[in-house]
Amino acid sequence: MTRVGRRALLHAAVAVPAAAALTPALAPAVAGATPAVDHEADRFTIAVLPDTQYLLDEGGSDPEPVRAALRAVARDRDANVVFLAHLGDVTEHGTEAEMRLADSVFTGGVPYSVLAGNHDVPSGTDDRRGPTPHSRTFGPERFRRMPTFGGFAPDGYNSYHVLRAGGREWLVLALDWRVSEQGARWAQGVLDEHRSLPAVLTTHDLVAGSPRAELSAHGRFLWDTLIRRNDQVFLTLNGHYWPSGRTTLVNDHGHDVHLHLTNYQDRYYGGAGMVRFYTFDLARGVIDVETFSPWLLSRDPGTPPEAETARLSGDADRFTVEIDFRERFAGFAPPAVPPSRPASAVVTRDTVAYWRFDAAGFPAAGGPVAAGAVARDLTGHGNDLTAQRLHASGPDVLTWSDEHHDGQPGHASLRFEGGRNPDRGAVLRTSDTAPLNGMRFESGYTIETFFKLPDPFVGDHAWMGLLSWEGRAGDAGKSAGWSDDEPTCSLNLSGERFLQFVVYPVPGDADPTSWSHAVPVGRWTHVAVVNDGRRTTMYVDGARIARNAAEESRGISTLGRPFALGGTQFALRYGQGFHGWIGDTRITARALRPAQFLTGTR
Incomplete structure (x- = not known):
């Protein structure tokens, strides 16, 4: 699952609660269309949805929390959500039936990326495994019409998106749970082609441990092969392990890279469709991170398991990352400074x-x-x-x-x-x-x-x-x-x-x-x-x-x-x-x- 603790009841009426339970700010969101996104605003959100496998399981589960999460993300007017990243393990077994269910859940809303976890594909294989129900469901044809879609690797499992937010473009790399050297070379080519874009790297297995996470074996491969060498990559997001955690490592350019693990499948109701909001505030130089379940919040949770899961506030679940975006990105994207103006442009009659x-x-x-x-x-x-x-x-x-x-x-x-x-x-x-x-x-x-x-x-x-x-x-x-x-x-x-x-x-x-x-x-x-x-x-x-x-x-x-x-x-x-x-x-x-x-x- 994922992390984010919306400021209070995530203006997200999701599972059709009684009208009387909705605040005035929430009521229009239920029936209204997806609000317009402001791509130039200094404040915007990238939503993250981790391991949903226990909710999309043909052996018996409930996809409604995932549907609720996706609807909430699309309808949140205040958060200015520009993109959603799923971190893998969409389903429990990766079967045709489960992928059909996932296909029916992921409809409309904001642009998004989906990558394969070890429960979506044969776990002993890497991105050279060939076609699977996952690649047929979440392959290039699904994303081709999305305005953010950049392309897929020939393997059909690694992809990238370019999104506009905060008045600039950002790169999102969505990598398979087991990236081969061939896949890493493709990812490097994408970074090289978009050398001036700050990049968020998403994958299923990278860091593990809580509260301070450490690189996993595959995470070490990604760090040494891709992340540490490319100054563009400033944030990585992965699922797979629990409990959630985070760490900061210094890359070859002397800059911090923030590596975050978010997964809540071990929590009540398979994580209850947990969403994490990464709200970038360029004016303040921070990313505010919150973790919450739109599905539970829309139901006015009353039982202890529901109340404990609806909104999380631990150090690994709700926190702020301070980043001087201008300084951090200056090495690959120097800021455009307005040209000097002559005195005649600023000297008036008075x-x-x-x-x-x-x-x-x-x-x-x-x-x-x-x-x-x-x-x-x-x-x-x-x-x-x-x-x-x-x-x-x-x-x-x-x-x-x-x-x-x-x-x-x-x-x-x-x-x-x-x-x-x-x-x-x-x-x-x-x-x-x-x-x-x-x-x-x-x-x-x-x-x-x-x-x-x-x-x-x-x-x-x-x-x-x-x-x-x-x-x-x-x-x-x-x-x-x-x-x-x-x-x-x-x-x-x-x-x-x-x-x-x-x-x-x-x-x-x-x-x-x-x-x-x-x-x-x-x-x-x-x-x-x-x-x-x-x-x-x-x-x-x-x-x-x-x-x-x-x-x-x-x-x-x-x-x-x-x-x-x-x-x-x-x-x-x-x-x-x-x-x-x-x-x-x-x-x-x-x-x-x-x-x-x-x-x-x-």
């Missing part, structure tokens, strides 16, 4: 300053940035920034980098090596006469920048500044804030890695402050602070944060002093500088919508 650190806006690439180096204001308004090291800092505190956010117009950044004890760092400042110094933005503004914190984020960097206007709030006539010595506008990072945007508006004596959540390390982040002339709203990676200041806030009480990137003054003095990377930075004299930010500008 843009008052725009800086970037590629050749368009910065003089040199590579190595330390010399004191006095200038980053040009690409609006032409004269708000150029000049590099300045703080205190007695050496040249290593400011270097050029080709790292950048994927959505950043300019493909470069500056690496700041600020720190405290002793204070060190660097800033880039406008000249004493730059127009930006005294602009007050009373009709609204948008300040946005890209940044990345190092991973690991080591040391005390609390309250380091990303950007600010120099000057004292007290000199602007403001005394109600935290300190007269803080600047009138700054974007900083707290010790908890919360972004803090604090501004002293033009009218009144207040310091409305917005706070983000803890921002990530080792990953580029875009932040935008938007003021509509009345209130300020911060966005992180395009999402509105919760802790935006409620006070009315109009304009910025600038004092005619320079604007700075990479630091924040206190009492007219810079302490430590920023620690991390800063990329494109833009200031616009009006409130922008998220679609107009630098990440999505026309």
